[in-house]
Amino acid sequence: MNNWSLPGLEVGGAAAGPRPVAWDGHGHRLLSGARLGGAVPPQAHLTQWGPLPGYSLEQLALRAQHYALLGAGGAAFPVHRKLRAMMNRRVGTVVINGAEGETCSGKDQVLLRHVPQLVLDGAELVVRATGCRRIVLRLSPGPGDTGRQMEHAIAARNATRSRGERLNISLSVGPDSFVAGEASAVVNGLFTGNAVPTGLGVPPRQPRRRAYVYLSNVETYARLAVAARGIDPGSALISLSGATQPRVTERAPTLRFAELLPFAQPHDIVITGGWHGAWLRAARLLDTQLTPAAVAAHGGRWGAGAFVLVPSEQAVAALIAVSQFLAQESAGRCGPCRLGLPQLAGLAARGDLEGARALAAEIGDRGACGHPSATSSAVVSALECVYPQRLQRSVAA
Amino acid sequence: MSAGGMLEVDWHRCQGLAMCAAALPGLVDADRWGYPRISRRGTAVSPERTADARWAARSCPLAALRFVPADQ
Numbered sequence: 001m002n003n004w005s006l007p008g009l010e011v012g013g014a015a016a017g018p019r020p021v022a023w024d025g026h027g028h029r030l031l032s033g034a035r036l037g038g039a040v041p042p043q044a045h046l047t048q049w050g051p052l053p054g055y056s057l058e059q060l061a062l063r064a065q066h067y068a069l070l071g072a073g074g075a076a077f078p079v080h081r082k083l084r085a086m087m088n089r090r091v092g093t094v095v096i097n098g099a100e101g102e103t104c105s106g107k108d109q110v111l112l113r114h115v116p117q118l119v120l121d122g123a124e125l126v127v128r129a130t131g132c133r134r135i136v137l138r139l140s141p142g143p144g145d146t147g148r149q150m151e152h153a154i155a156a157r158n159a160t161r162s163r164g165e166r167l168n169i170s171l172s173v174g175p176d177s178f179v180a181g182e183a184s185a186v187v188n189g190l191f192t193g194n195a196v197p198t199g200l201g202v203p204p205r206q207p208r209r210r211a212y213v214y215l216s217n218v219e220t221y222a223r224l225a226v227a228a229r230g231i232d233p234g235s236a237l238i239s240l241s242g243a244t245q246p247r248v249t250e251r252a253p254t255l256r257f258a259e260l261l262p263f264a265q266p267h268d269i270v271i272t273g274g275w276h277g278a279w280l281r282a283a284r285l286l287d288t289q290l291t292p293a294a295v296a297a298h299g300g301r302w303g304a305g306a307f308v309l310v311p312s313e314q315a316v317a318a319l320i321a322v323s324q325f326l327a328q329e330s331a332g333r334c335g336p337c338r339l340g341l342p343q344l345a346g347l348a349a350r351g352d353l354e355g356a357r358a359l360a361a362e363i364g365d366r367g368a369c370g371h372p373s374a375t376s377s378a379v380v381s382a383l384e385c386v387y388p389q390r391l392q393r394s395v396a397a
Numbered sequence: 398m399s400a401g402g403m404l405e406v407d408w409h410r411c412q413g414l415a416m417c418a419a420a421l422p423g424l425v426d427a428d429r430w431g432y433p434r435i436s437r438r439g440t441a442v443s444p445e446r447t448a449d450a451r452w453a454a455r456s457c458p459l460a461a462l463r464f465v466p467a468d469q
Binding site for chain 2 (some may be wrong): 331336365367
């Protein structure tokens with residue numbers, strides 16, 4: 001297949017492909033009022049969604065719970081629990097995490113560029129409910145000029161407000177690496193300048209201060225802003241890349257993957273849930289609906305909604321590229337990750353499923369963040385998908 | 398008196414010297430690189446091994462091992 005590439009990763013000496021940061025114009029909920037080519041201005045946003053309700057923390061948590069809202073950064077943590085953890089606590093900073101470290105994901109950039117007011121609504125709800133005064137929007141230096149566009153969006157929003165009702169938001173740009181978007185890496189980057197993952201206390205606090213940090217993903221804030229208005233925030237916000245036009249699309253969850261990937265062959269592979277996700281033959285996924293539960297029922301993972309189509313004849317090259325990339329993206333601070341992931345990539349390159357499984361068990365769930373264990377499961381899943389005959393042999397043995 | 402607790406590793410400090418594994422046979426063992434097989438959540442320590450675990454945590458030359466007592 002010509003013109004095939006992986007977003008942000010070199011494959012077999014070929015250049016890295018573009019990241020899926022462009023919206024295809026399909027909106028279902030969050031992007032339903034948006035237009036291609038720009039951001040929805042504050043007045044049009046208000047006309048579509050109506051005024052922002054003023055909720056207490058408990059009222060906001062009840063709304064989130066009613067719609068079973070989950071974090072959209074990959075870990076799917078229930079939003080109502082994250083909100084309730086801030087009850088009777090001093091929140092020093094509300095962080096909007098837009099540091100999309102995953103090169104196959106672009107949906108947060110799309111939301112920031114097209115519906116910035118909805119994202120800001122979500123953060124404002126948390127600010128009002130917690131009494132926190134400060135919002136920080138964390139971005140990665142990735143493609144596009146999201147930062148400049150957000151400065152415009154914030155200025156336009158505050159221009160409609162009296163002085164006392166303006167949002168106090170600052171922008172912060174972190175390093176362009178895979179693990180830099182991880183929650184504890186973002187908090188460390190903001191407060192110590194060193195964006196490495198250390199794991200977070202639950203709930204997280206500002207280092208060397210007593211105040212708590214409320215951190216959530218861009219998409220999660222947008223969905224919270226919809227849920228707070230009593231509207232079901234459900235939709236499928238998906239980043240597509242690989243052997244398809246790299247793009248972000250928002251569709252009804254009842255749609256099936258075959259409609260998003262009409263040219264996929266049954267033997268092609270879909271990497272579900274991004275680089276930490278699970279590899280599936282397209283045949284298992286194409287008839288599946290666009291929901292985390294349906295994808296999980298077929299052995300896939302939703303993660304942050306990133307899906308990468310790999311042509312079957314490129315499967316081995318992609319396996320090698322992804323496992324090497326994940327090893328390189330280790331921050332190198334924890335032994336099992338620094339030493340284990342390059343060895344794991346070596347076993348993946350040799351197609352050694354049994355060896356990779358043993359090494360994945362050895363690496364275990366250790367280290368300061370989830371990168372080593374998530375990488376281990378992803379590489380084992382990739383090997384099982386690319387070499388199904390070895391899987392059958394090992395089951396027989 | 399003691400209610401046991403958890404052994405936790407500071408993974409940024411740990412250099413795989415395996416001294417904790419030597420000090421705590423049957424509770425902690427080392428992997429192929431010398432790093433302790435202690436998960437991110439930590440390893441539970443029974444009341445009987447608490448004194449050993451405290452001593453091992455104090456003995457780690459890199460201060461990478463921590464004993465967190467269970468709530469009294």
